[in-house]
Amino acid sequence: MSGGDTGGTGTVTAPTTAARADPVGRDGGAGRGPRPEVEHPVLEAHHRPELHGLRGLAIALVVVFHVFGDGRVSGGIDVFLAISGFLFTGMLAREAVRTGGAVHVGRYLGRIVRRLLPSAVLVLAATWVAGRLLLPETRWEQLGRELLASLTYRENWELIDSQLGYGAAGALTSPVQHFWSMSVQGQFYLVWPLVVVGCVLVSRALRRSVWPVLLVTVAGVTTASMAWAARLHLADQQVAYLHTGARLWEPALGGVLALLALERRLPRGVRVVCGWVGVALVATSGLVLDGAALFPGPAALWPVGGFALVMAAGSTGTRWGADRWLSGRWLAWAGDIAYPLFLWHWPIVVFTLVVTGRDRLGPFDGALVILASVVVAHLTHTLVERPLTGPPLRRPWWVVLVGALVVGLGAGALGAWTATLVQQREAALAQAAQDDPAYPGAAALGEPGFGNTGATPVPDLAAAPRDNADVYDQGCIQDHADTEAASEVLVCEGTAPGADTTLVLTGGSHMVHYLPALQVVAEQQGWDVVVISRSGCHLSANTGDYPTATDALPTDSCVAWNDAALETFVELDPDAVLTLGSTTQPGSEQVSRGFVDVWDELDREGIEVIGFRDTARLPQGVPDCLSEQPEDTGGCGMPRAQGYRDAPPWTGRDDLPGNVSFVDLIDGVCTHETCPPIVGDVVVYSDHSHLTATYVRTLAPMLDAELRRVAPQLYR
Incomplete structure (x- = not known):
């Protein structure tokens, strides 16, 4: 399985300095100043510390299964996608309602760019350097294509087009395969504001409350995507696993939960049970189900359903609730470094296998890889993420322009490098197609040294x-x-x-x-x-x-x-x-x-x-x-x-x-x-x-x- 810290922007966390400083980055989208009036109480922002701990649990499962799962998936990526939908639906709905149907495009894109792009660019650049040094030249062209696709958030489509389905970590596996879920996330981020704003405008045209219009629309998207996922799962599982349309139901279902706000409606005793059952479903998904063969079909409701139950439980106000455990320091810390940890661990695993020449990691090597990934992720969070996401977003369009410039320059450089490799390959094939007696091939098999002269073959x-x-x-x-x-x-x-x-x-x-x-x-x-x-x-x-x-x-x-x-x-x-x-x-x-x-x-x-x-x-x-x-x-x-x-x-x-x-x-x-x-x-x-x-x-x-x-x- 692969995926990213899909809830990066708009994460609900324990109150940290960065969270207090960023009006939408980590506090669930609540702006500074007086709380605006909303048309339905569930559109009010409120603190959800257990959500951040659930993110930490999910990333821990993703990393452990990638290292030791031998191709089995944890369900953590499905949880990440649901978290994204939960956070962004609530955030966008609040802003659209507050502004009468508008979303500040610059501020919205600026939040995404500064939250997701710096760490991703750093990891992709490091992967390119490592790939040039460690991978054989025969793999450079595909590496360039996938780096370009990852940088432009279309890696899932690149894998589909190249017929490279999801696979277990190995020496021959793409070191950026995991960016497929980041691509699904990025595509969701671009489409979802249009859905929310459209709902607000429709509700105003119909003179209806925005909440039911949003709920019906998001639930409709969820249902349609689930039906498509089930159909595509039967028709072509590898494509379904990577397909944005088949994955859309997971963040959309998170959006439905954000709008329902079940944690405010259920009795405390029921919510305590829901919380622990939800944690159990998330934690056991990879042990019970072969997600690589079953997701994102109906079986993905196991981990996503676990997320839904945790969200329905909310803050129980009792020490017996799962939220108390999820809000603990260690899971909160894992949630803090979840995004860079996800980005770093997969290429570290793949390049370790390349260097060692092994098919899989043993317990000791795997533990060292996890430790190295955690250390690098912590440094990235401390030295890159926190300085860039902490200060208030004062000039969002400048952030967007800088991000676009970085992506444009990177895409241009990768495209030029890959195009050069393609030209060299085509020239080499054209030369090889010539009937040159200097290259006799099979006719020289019986000669000493198989007829090889030492010339470049x-x-x-x-x-x-x-x-x-x-x-x-x-x-x-x-x-x-x-x-x-x-x-x-x-x-x-x-x-x-x-x-x-x-x-x-x-x-x-x-x-x-x-x-x-x-x-x-x-x-x-x-x-x-x-x-x-x-x-x-x-x-x-x-x-x-x-x-x-x-x-x-x-x-x-x-x-x-x-x-x-x-x-x-x-x-x-x-x-x-x-x-x-x-x-x-x-x-x-x-x-x-x-x-x-x-x-x-x-x-x-x-x-x-x-x-x-x-x-x-x-x-x-x-x-x-x-x-x-x-x-x-x-x-x-x-x-x-x-x-x-x-x-x-x-x-x-x-x-x-x-x-x-x-x-x-x-x-x-x-x-x-x-x-x-x-x-x-x-x-x-x-x-x-x-x-x-x-x-x-x-x-x-x-x-x-x-x-x-x-x-x-x-x-x-």
């Missing part, structure tokens, strides 16, 4: 992860997400429409990476090659049963895609379907029973099948590994026996239909002993299991020979 390591088949640029390779839309079959434009011989290439990304070699052969022979494939989805007739038990099962949408794809193949009636003839997905080479079943179906339709031997998964991503240890390239490869059997896994099978023949190109990737990362001065892998398009093109002569052997009818 192609493609450039920073470009290697993007060195894929050009068909991906057409947008016709179906996404791997388990969604209803992903079950639609997309047909890529053929290489030579109308040709006498038509081949269909399918079977997932481990087949598509062979396309550059097939295109070379097809151009020589005048074949039409049509790609119909979905990432992460093998061509299989059942739920992916392998000869042995495995958890590598296709998703429901993959099964649906396969059913529709078979119908498409029959309609096209190609001369052959090229697909995977084996898979290394379970960890060792297998021929799935589902593969055999689908070959039987194609046999009944009179369609020939050519199965390709799958490429094995290496222990690490090759471009990253080569970038990190350029002097020890051998350590970035893999012993052949670790990934492949002595003989192809279809050898000796007596259950294979007669329409199937097999192509084995692994001898063009590995020697008898090893699978090297660089061959003939060409980088072999674009990640840990996919081949670079540059290297695959050098396999074209071998593929031509294999196809002539197993499918001579194609050459007539």
Whole structure:
């Protein structure tokens, strides 16, 4: 899970110097001077110290689960979002009512800028420096994109666009992934004033009290967003987790609670029970629920409901109330540093894993990371936050202009840096695409040192992860997400429409990476090659049963895609379907029973099948590994026996239909002993299991020979 101190501006805290000095920053929005008259008593500001303690509890849960949760989420981010809605709805409603429907835009934006921006800019700048020093060059482009998105409060959309869903902390995880919730918060801050002001204006036009109009509107937004979250959760969980519309119900529900002011309506005994039940729900959410898989669907009501109960309890005036505990010194202090602690802890965790080379932190290392995060957060709060947020906001527009200037300069610098990286990558890929005999690739595999001369290999390591088949640029390779839309079959434009011989290439990304070699052969022979494939989805007739038990099962949408794809193949009636003839997905080479079943179906339709031997998964991503240890390239490869059997896994099978023949190109990737990362001065892998398009093109002569052997009818 990731997220930010989403209640930063307008926080209700224990009365500190900063809180007393800032008319809206930390005292819940109560302005200085006489209390204005309001149209409903719940629109009056009042002190809520337990809210600040709840913030402290939530940030503690977030940090602990990020360090030790192994991908489980605490629900703390959901609580933060609800706190934001509670505080800002009350603050904006009071100001809009007081002014007759207006919100002082400069003062409002100034509060947000000086509360949120300084610490965020500091952390993002430090992350950029650390990323340049610690991350391989292969990750710089994505780092630049995400830093820019985080600075401009659209990181959640960047993750969605890049298909980088929420993931547990790891050496390969983005160090600014957690800014997704800050982006949701920032978008909420921009939209919510319009909602509140609109309600005030509507109430005055209708000559009604503003309170019921606000309540009905905010409750309507809550209901609509909850319905959208539930629907999107079923359609695409990863997108739902990050989507602003699916998250809006959490701050909106906080707004409903601010307007209801239940703490003034319930009996004390009921409120005492509500307070402790609420604390228990917040504290246990991450232990009971797998929030990464369930939020922000209805299950998120567990932590958000806990927040609601704590707010309904309010100040009970008894030592037995949860508010007494939440108002304690330690939770109040945790609430003080919550925002910088949230910002710092995630990149510290990620970079620690990068430096140590571990997949996760142990108890001792994790404790040190938490301690370091707390120390840095405390220093940031003391040296940055307090000096900037303490003095009264006298010239809000100057604050806004300075903030806009900082964001503009930072965005410009990051955009220019990222654009330069992109240009360098494209130039490197263009160079690698040239048929240069100085880079023989697979043809030099049997030579001493695999034919490497010591020259800088192609493609450039920073470009290697993007060195894929050009068909991906057409947008016709179906996404791997388990969604209803992903079950639609997309047909890529053929290489030579109308040709006498038509081949269909399918079977997932481990087949598509062979396309550059097939295109070379097809151009020589005048074949039409049509790609119909979905990432992460093998061509299989059942739920992916392998000869042995495995958890590598296709998703429901993959099964649906396969059913529709078979119908498409029959309609096209190609001369052959090229697909995977084996898979290394379970960890060792297998021929799935589902593969055999689908070959039987194609046999009944009179369609020939050519199965390709799958490429094995290496222990690490090759471009990253080569970038990190350029002097020890051998350590970035893999012993052949670790990934492949002595003989192809279809050898000796007596259950294979007669329409199937097999192509084995692994001898063009590995020697008898090893699978090297660089061959003939060409980088072999674009990640840990996919081949670079540059290297695959050098396999074209071998593929031509294999196809002539197993499918001579194609050459007539």
